[in-house]
Amino acid sequence: MSPRRFSRLSLCAAAIGALVIAAFAIAPSLAAEEAVIIPAPTADAQGAGGIQTAVIAGGCFWGVQGVFQHTAGVVNAVSGYAGGSKATADYSTVSTGTTGHAESVEIKFDPKKISYGKILQIFFSVAHDPTQLNRQGPDSGTQYRSAIFTTNDEQKKVAEAYVAQLNTAKVYKKPIVTKIGPLEAFYPAEAYHQDYLTLHPNQPYIAYNDIPKVENLKKIFAESYIEKPTLVSNAKVTN
Template sequence: MNLSRIAKVAAVSVLSAAAALGLWHSTVGAQEEPVVIPRPAIDFPVAGSEAKAIFAGGCFWGVQGVFQHVKGVKNAVSGYAGGEADTAHYDMVGSGQTGHAEAVEITYDPAVVSYGQLLQILFSVAMNPTQLNYQGPDHGTQYRNAIFFQSDEEKQVAAAYIAQLDAATVYPAPIVTTLEPLEAFYPAEQYHQDFLTLNPTWPYIVINDLPKVEALQKLFPAVWQKDPVLVGTL
């Protein structure tokens, strides 16, 4: 039984009822508060006009929604990474037994935004890297925060950045983000794509995810773009 999913649905139902009664109607802070952090001291140039990065940071709705508003991002797809192809389905991943994490595949132009800048956004506004196997209200290994690296360079940059942030004590607890080699990325079901953009008034989105998008605009104005890059039909 997917208790995390049931809890999410129950919470949304309660909040929806409260909104209907006029007891709740405004955006409140997400459980993962944004943090002002320095840029990575180590980055690396990526050749070509297109590259991919795969990040996991809790529910993929919010992570996708954040990166869809970053200049230089050409696409951001919600999906699964860390497990096998035959278990890359929402109902199975939700059991927490498949090895998968809800993840987002980000296709970006390295001439506009670097891998290091994407990491900075991830750690600053898209997730709380000190929460082990959960993010906000969502609990389970499927909601772990992880960087799925595709090369030694990506792994080195990510590891160095985690060490840099821990040394600077910008968080009240150590970073628990895992570095995992990418075996494969599997796009999630169509109804998960562009979920934040298509459902901006859904209570779960309002509470947990819209504050992250707002923080991106406030803390990273140089890379903010108002109109999100949408997946559309896969």
């Protein structure tokens, strides 16, 4: 059982949360993996057109969603599942690691305000560690894999070129293991998973693993950071 699922049982949750938050306040550098400062992609998608979609997976969707809800130019970020069938797109089944699904986030963004390449830069730098195979932090299994689900040929070219660029530059100690493939379908996760970071900032898993990601976004990508998150409950998306 992963630490994330264990925390949801709420056994001694208040005491655990207090200890985690206290530890984070004393030594924030120990609370999560360090972000990696990386170069922007040398090849990027064109910024024309209306609202566009990016779908990415990088471990628990709570933290990835939280990061992009604080990113300027993102008009909505929804936690969900990609890589498997509609019949198995529910949390309890996906958690078995046998469905082909990855916990993913569908990002609707305005290409006039943020590029697809910038989204990938944030994804690789602060949202997750792309060198971890079938795991992310305390969570393990194929449902926590690093993946980019492309929606068109241009996204595919940008993503593949960026991974090659970062591997060549050796910005990480290990090779990137992110899988790149076409998006077949995206299925939104259950309502209780949406806006989770904002609604539960003191939950032990969030405080330890995900709040530091948002802080790293604010620090490393200050020009792309917005203080007020764009929540699913408030999003107004027009295609």
